[in-house]
Amino acid sequence: MDIITGPDGLQRSHSGGSPANVALGLSRLGHPVQLATRVGRDDFGRLVQGHLETSGVKLVHGSVVDAATSTAIAVLDDAGAATYAFDITWALSDPVEEELRDGPPTHVHTGSIATALSPGADQVFSTLNALRPSATVSYDPNLRPALLRPAEQEREQVEQLVAISDVVKASEEDLAWLHPNETPDRTAARWARNGPALVILTRGANGAQAWWRHGSQSVAPVPVRVVDTVGAGDAFMAGLTSRLLRAGLLGGGPGTEAATARAALRAVTDTDRLPAVLGDALAVAARTAALTCTREGADPPTAEQVG
Structure with a gap:
């Protein structure tokens, strides 16, 4: 739960959490979505x-536990940008892990605290490796330094997740914190050369930059x-993933293996010019x-509102 204090000092509560926000966005854009998480009773x-359920997101069995729901306290400045403080416990229950492995999705997204905070982060990494043969993977580091070890201790884990992902989105702030001796552009380009087929660097009001093996746009x-920048x-991640799913460049479907979509995404990025299908996906994002x-x-908006 995001507890948000505005510049006016008033406090409001909204459902939050980065992967949950992506799940919500994808569901509103018309995709069937399940969320593996930890929510209290x-x-x-x-x-x-x-x-979540009002917008069509289903919780994976075992996601609701007898414990307090985690909170993030966000304080907004006059421009609507947020800084955070957290009270979070993160772990996947055994039923969640079992259900994911028994009925694997065709695409899986993760990121932020879910991939950084123990013991849940280790469970997420193990589950991603188990799912990757049958599912494409997207990842957003969405780093929260207040909850993390120093950057030099976090890099290996982030880089391992980047290496097994097909699409990665990160902010300039994420990469500047993670690799202070390397510009965010250089980090994003290196990731695109060595792992994912597509890497997106978001720049807030200045838009974004996309990298693939042979080019950048x-x-x-x-x-x-702007009312606020929360979520x-x-x-952006939901809009991008939605369009790539619909184009057959992520996920799968009846009779379609993840490897087919993964190969298709690699094929369209095997050029020095941005393919039209990726340009459309980025514009929608x-x-x-x-x-x-x-x-x-x-x-996030619905498909009708995005157009």
Whole structure:
């Protein structure tokens, strides 16, 4: 649960959590989505469940536990940007891990605290490795330094997750913190050469930059009146993933293996020019993020609103 304090000093509560926001965004864009998570049987937990289920997100069996729901306290500045403080316990229950392995998805997304905070982070990494033969993978480090060890101790884990992912999105702030002696552009380009088929570096109001093995392309920002930026990066990830899924460049379907989509994504990025299908996906991602900035909290748009 995000507990948000605005510049006016008023406090509001919204369902949050980076992978949960991506799940919500994908569901509103018309995809069947399940979320493997940890939510308490308390008032906050009931609010989170209601928020997700109203938009069609199903919780994986075992995600609701007899414990308090985690919270993130976000304080907004006059520009709507957030700084965070956390009260979080993170671990996947045994039923969640069993269900994921028994009925694997065709695409899996993860990131942020889920991939950084023990003991759950180790479970996530193990589960991703088990799912990768049957599912494509996307990852957003979405780093929260207040919860992490020094950057030099976090790098190996982040780089391992990048290496097994097909698509990675990261912010300039993420990469500047993680690799202070290397520009974010150089880090993103290196990742694209050595692992994922596509790496996106988001630059806030300055748009984004996409890297693939043989090239790079800027992504224009969409001008909007900003209410706050909470969940904007997650909305970008949802919009991007949605379009790549629909193009058959991520995931699978009846009779389609993940390897087919993975090979298709590699094939379209085997060029020095941005393929039209990726340009469309990035433009949709930018619109999805921009529309989210016009609302309070992580409240991504529907497919009809994105257009």
